[in-house]
Amino acid sequence: MTPTQLRAFAATVRLGSVKAAAADLDVSEAAVSMHVAHLRKELGDKLFTRAASGLAFTPGGLRLASRAIEMLGLQDRTVLEVSQAGAGRRLLRLATSSLFAEHAAPGLIELFAGRAADLNVELSVHNPQRFGTLLVTRAVDAAIGPRPATLEEPMSCTTFLNYQVLAVVGTGHPLVSGRVGLPELRAQTWLLGPSAVGRIGMVPTVLRRINVPEENQRIFQSHAAAIEEAKHGKGVALAVAFAVAKDLAAGDLHQVVTPVLPARGSWNILTLPDRDAPPVAAELRRFVTTPRATQAMLKGSGVTAGRFRPAVHVTLWS
Template structure:
């Protein structure tokens, strides 16, 4: 099996057709088909057939789909590590959920990168549902955010920070420090950051439970910008307790009470099994549970909106 064959097969699996795979890889359809034919011959397995609703994979084809992603990820990681080593540097690639990326990643990475030697850190923002595939394929070294579903049982999960989500409003809002009925909450305007509007953590689940109509939601590019807009309006929002702690203390924001208006969760570090980790990942797992690191993450709450772009943002610390 060659990397070119595995790339072709992985693209067919992911995109569902030879033509789409060829277009993505910049090849001809016949070139992709040739790679697939060579794999079938070498492995003695048809890998997949075409059914009425798309490709139907054999058990061997499904096995190769997972292995090809893992092998190609390992190849990419090796190329990066060799290149970094040749220049005396190492690379740590982190996938982060939108909420973690905005409120905790800056403090964590600043602390870790300043303590580690010859290290570059790359942070990319992804939905939690992609964590398992990103880590298993070695596209990233560690995923930070809510616990990721692991259907294959291949991953190691280390909880490191508990957090609480509150419903807040301007201090002079009529609902501040009250427990309004659900009907009243559904009448309100809600200003939401990306984690609450389209994430897959406690904020999103809480809003779904409340049944807030989409027509009453306005989405902002960051949680920080949503909170700032709420401070100057009659809207409500959901926020991390530690992100709005100063505003709650000085009275510029108020809490809307109620059992359905609070949620909590744990941020976790998701990695491969410990024996497969590169040294930089092991170093991160060691520091991430320390009180010093927890303080750095919570102190950095509310990154400046100009330095945060959800879903696609990649930041490197050197």
């Protein structure tokens, strides 16, 4: 098996046809068919047959598709590691949820990267539903965010930091005093950060519990921007408790007392098992559970550009 053959087959599985795979790889359909034919001959399996509804894959074909993605991801990772070793640098590619990226990642990265002069950290923000795929394909080395409903095998998941989510409003807002019922909450304008998009995570869970209509939700490019709007009386914001502690103490924000809030969540780190994970990812998984890491996440002051090189991709409307 060659990487070219595996890429042709993986594209055929992903896109559902030889024609689409050829277009995606910018090669001819004959070339894709030839690569698939070589795999069929070598493995002694048809891999797939053509049906009225498209392609019907054999059990062996589906197993090969899974392995092909892993092998190609490992190849890309190896090329990257060799290149970095030649330059005397290491790179940790970290995927996180938007809530963690904004509130806790800077302090963690500052402390973790500061322990090694040869380490760069690249942060990218993703929907937590994609964490498993990103790890298996070696697109990232570790992922931090809410615990997935189901864990892909093999996968390591470690809970390391609990937090609370509050509903907050600015001074003068009608909800400042008194206990607020769910019907009144639903009628409010909700000021939200990017973590409100999607199904996984504490913020989407709270919105479902309250059953906030979509037309009452306003989503901003950052959670800080949403909270700033709340300070000016524009609506109700959901905030991580430790991130707004000073604003609450100063009276710039006020906690809304509701039947479903505060809500408790946790952040988790996901990696491949130690035998498959890059050493720096396994090191981070151990490091995040230490008291020093916890304090850094709660009180971190940010990082320098030389240490932290983010490649942040937030999709709001997918």
